[in-house]
Structure formats: structure tokens, C-alpha cells
Amino acid sequence: MDSDIQISITDRNDKTHMLEVPSDIGMNLMELCNSSEISKMGICGGIALCGSCQVYIESDHELTDCSNDELSMLDNLMYVKSNSRLACQIKLNNKLNGLKVRIAPDQ
Amino acid sequence: MKIFNTDIAIVGAGPCGLFSVFEAGLLGLKCHLIDSLPVAGGQLSEIYPKKPIYDIPGIPEILAGDLIKNLMLQIAPFNPSFTLGETVIGLSKKEDGKFELETNQNSVIRSKVVAIAGGLGNFEPRKPQIENLIQYENCGVDYIIKDPEKYRNKKVVISGGGDSALDWAIYLTEVANQVTLIHRRTGFRGAPESVSKVMRLVQQKKIDLITNAEVNKLIGNSHLTNIEIKIDNSETISKSLDFFIPLFGLVPKLGPIATWGLNIDKQAIEVNTLDYSTNSKGIFAIGDINTYPGKLKLILCGFHEATLMVQSAYRIIHEGKDPSFKYTTVTGIKGIN
Ligand SMILES: Cc1cc2nc3c(=O)[nH]c(=O)nc-3n(C[C@H](O)[C@H](O)[C@H](O)COP(=O)(O)OP(=O)(O)OC[C@H]3O[C@@H](n4cnc5c(N)ncnc54)[C@H](O)[C@@H]3O)c2cc1C
Ligand code: FES
Numbered sequence: 001m002d003s004d005i006q007i008s009i010t011d012r013n014d015k016t017h018m019l020e021v022p023s024d025i026g027m028n029l030m031e032l033c034n035s036s037e038i039s040k041m042g043i044c045g046g047i048a049l050c051g052s053c054q055v056y057i058e059s060d061h062e063l064t065d066c067s068n069d070e071l072s073m074l075d076n077l078m079y080v081k082s083n084s085r086l087a088c089q090i091k092l093n094n095k096l097n098g099l100k101v102r103i104a105p106d107q
Numbered sequence: 108m109k110i111f112n113t114d115i116a117i118v119g120a121g122p123c124g125l126f127s128v129f130e131a132g133l134l135g136l137k138c139h140l141i142d143s144l145p146v147a148g149g150q151l152s153e154i155y156p157k158k159p160i161y162d163i164p165g166i167p168e169i170l171a172g173d174l175i176k177n178l179m180l181q182i183a184p185f186n187p188s189f190t191l192g193e194t195v196i197g198l199s200k201k202e203d204g205k206f207e208l209e210t211n212q213n214s215v216i217r218s219k220v221v222a223i224a225g226g227l228g229n230f231e232p233r234k235p236q237i238e239n240l241i242q243y244e245n246c247g248v249d250y251i252i253k254d255p256e257k258y259r260n261k262k263v264v265i266s267g268g269g270d271s272a273l274d275w276a277i278y279l280t281e282v283a284n285q286v287t288l289i290h291r292r293t294g295f296r297g298a299p300e301s302v303s304k305v306m307r308l309v310q311q312k313k314i315d316l317i318t319n320a321e322v323n324k325l326i327g328n329s330h331l332t333n334i335e336i337k338i339d340n341s342e343t344i345s346k347s348l349d350f351f352i353p354l355f356g357l358v359p360k361l362g363p364i365a366t367w368g369l370n371i372d373k374q375a376i377e378v379n380t381l382d383y384s385t386n387s388k389g390i391f392a393i394g395d396i397n398t399y400p401g402k403l404k405l406i407l408c409g410f411h412e413a414t415l416m417v418q419s420a421y422r423i424i425h426e427g428k429d430p431s432f433k434y435t436t437v438t439g440i441k442g443i444n
Pocket of ligand 2: 030041042043044045046047048049050051052053073086087088089
């Protein structure tokens, strides 16, 4: 389908999964990781309150800026790098075709 | 060693553990709750106290923190006892048929019935990546402030940039001899009123604020005495102190519950939906910690589970006798002393 995009997710065992996903159903990256059973995350349901969904963005896609809530959660997390983001705050859309992410270590 | 005897020992003082006290109280059963958090409320107190909840029957909207306050009021007539700030590490059955729960701080709770309402698990602190951090736990490093008096006239260094780091830094200026706050970034994103209070205290030299900085080394013998702080990723300074308190929030981990011989599937305890009993007679599991076909991790589902659970608990405690079913409108609330 036209709306499908490819996303690569590297899990905590260093295994890379290539996923083809619809970009027009309002799904976020945390939900994608959960539904594809790559990693169990999302304690807070996706409102930037638990930090269980930290990922590193490894491609140079332009993402929406971090909200204040996301930045304050990142302030509290361990293993934070300059390319850290909360997967629940990244809504999938067709500009993210080819996005590469790596799941951060468990807190 | 502190010893408590009760009818139902409840592991976890989240909403489901709390509501069990009410339903048990209606049947005349006493409860003792244990939680590793220093306050009751589970996820609602630790993760989202200021978020509104919209799906509690009969209450169109309520802040999570207020729901916990109301639950505490609702169960007050039944006089539950609490052991807060302690983690249940052991659960065993004794020869007299009673269970014995043991905490990490040597409290012992004895009861005929155990209800595990452990939610997503025991809340454990996020620990900063400092090499010898664990060596100084309880001898200079604390992750949770249980009793602020411990820090009276002491030199305290707090690290973190969230609300709890800000709020404790503010509070401890009244108690400690010296308060230092270390934050990874320059700006704070906590509640604006806390941020401005901290800034005022910095101006008044009551808080020593070090930003763009991280603690990277702990030094001491049997007790922590000094830390090294790396600023702007280059300069390193040393500081003497009595306590280092990293406050980066808590994360739930299933923890000790996994070692109690219960059937576990994907981090949750399998139960029989008849009464939410586990594979071990006398041990029940309710709320987010249990799993069964169709399980939903919702507060209202946990309340229902708690209600059915105490009926079976009654039968165990009263050796097979059935509880009598009565409406609260008929009986009112008869407290327990
Ligand atoms: C951000 C967010 C929003 C939510 N919104 C809603 C909503 O709108 N509506 C809704 O119905 N639900 C909501 N939920 C889910 C709801 O919070 C949970 O269903 C509920 O908290 C479960 O209650 P509980 O009593 O089972 O467990 P918890 O609230 O998780 O409490 C369990 C307690 O047990 C303690 N514990 C565990 N193991 C041990 C041990 N070994 N020793 C000592 N203590 C231990 C833990 O420290 C914890 O305090 C939300 C959850 C989150 C995170
Ligand atoms: S799911 Fe909780 S922060 Fe993303």
C-alpha cells in the first residue's frame, strides 16, 4: 500500500527487525514495538511519564521537536544520549520511511 | 524486628490493595499493607498523581492523587496498619498454617491469607551509572527519603532535575546543614513554582546549584565522605558530604514476587477468576499483577477482583464458614478497632 513505510528497529539483543507498517493509522513507535513484540514498553500508555520506551534514532530523519514533558522524562532517564527519544512521542508518518532506531538498555 | 499479626497481609498499597481493606473490613477482617514506596497509592502516587482519571464509575473526573486520598478516607474506619518504605522479600508458610512475610528491613507480617496487589512490581529507584554506587547504599547513598530527620545538620547532595529532586532540595534546606543540587542540564522542567522556589533559595545561598554536571565518583571508607562532580564534561571538582541522594524517579520491577513459587506468565501471576486465587492456597493476586483470559489492567477491574477475593479469604480465615452478603446501605460502615 502507498501508505506503508519501512522501519528498522534494533532490539536489546542487537537483532535488527525490518518492519513494513502503515503510516496513516496514527500509530506511534512505542505501539509498533509492542505490537510487533520486539520489546515490551509503554507502562504509562504513551504519555511520556514512565520512560520505558527510550530509543536512539540512528538515521537522520527530521523528527518533531521534543515536548517539555518528553524532555523532563529524558532528564530522569539513564543511558541518555544526544539521539535519545521516547518512542511513544514519535507518531509514524510517511516522512519516516527508512527510519532506523535502536532500543535503549533497560532502566 | 517488628512483628505484625493480621487477617490479610496485602503486598502493595496501590488502589487495589487499598480497596481490599474496605471490602475485607465489611466482613470484619483486618488488613496490614506493605509497600516499598514511602506513601500509599502505587502507580497513581508515583507515576501520575496530577493526571485526571475519567473511568472510575460514578466519578466523572478525579486526579489520581485525590482518588488515593479518598480511598484512604474510605478505609480509615477499618484501621489498616501499614509498613511503608519496605519491600517484601520473602513469603513462606509456617507449621501453624499461617503465612509469614519478611521485608528487607526485618519486619515480619503473619497472616492466614496473603493478597498480592503488587501492580507492575516493586518500585525500584533508577540508579545513576556510577561505578561503586552500590557499595555505599545505606551508608551514604539513599534513593528514597523516608525520614527527613535523618539529614538534620548533615551535608546533603541531591542529584536530579525532576519534581522530586526540586521538592526535596527545597524541603531539606530547613533541615540539613548544607544542600547541594546537581543537575545534568542547565534548565529545570519541574513544576514552575518549585523551580522558582529553588532559584530563590539559590540566590539566598541556601541551595548550592551545580548545573551541566554529573556525579561520577564516590569516595569513602565504610561511609561515603566525598564525591567527584564532572562539570561541562571537562572540569572535575570534589565535594565533601554526608549523604548523596540521586532522585531520578522509580521504575516497577516484578522483583521478589517472582521467587514465591507462584505460576507466572509474562511477568504476571496466573489466577482463577472465581476468586483470584493463585496456585498456592491462601495466596491471592489482584490488580495489575495478575493475569487471566481477558484481563484488563484497569483500576475498576482491580476493585472487582478485590471484592471477590475477600469472600474466599473469609472462608479460609473462618474455616469454611460463608460470609453473609449485605448491602452497605443496610449495614452502614461498622469500623474495626
Ligand atoms: C500514566 C498512567 C495512567 C493510567 N490511567 C489509568 C486510567 O485512566 N484508568 C485506569 O483504570 N487505570 C489507569 N492506569 C492503570 C492503573 O494505574 C493501574 O491499573 C493501577 O495502578 C493498578 O493498581 P494496583 O493496586 O494493582 O497496583 P499499583 O498501583 O502498581 O501498586 C502496586 C504497589 O505494589 C508495590 N509492590 C510490588 N511488589 C512489592 C514488594 N515485593 N514489596 C513491597 N511492595 C511491593 C509497588 O511498590 C506498588 O506501590 C494508568 C496507569 C498509568 C501508569
Ligand atoms: S510509554 Fe511511557 S514514556 Fe513512552
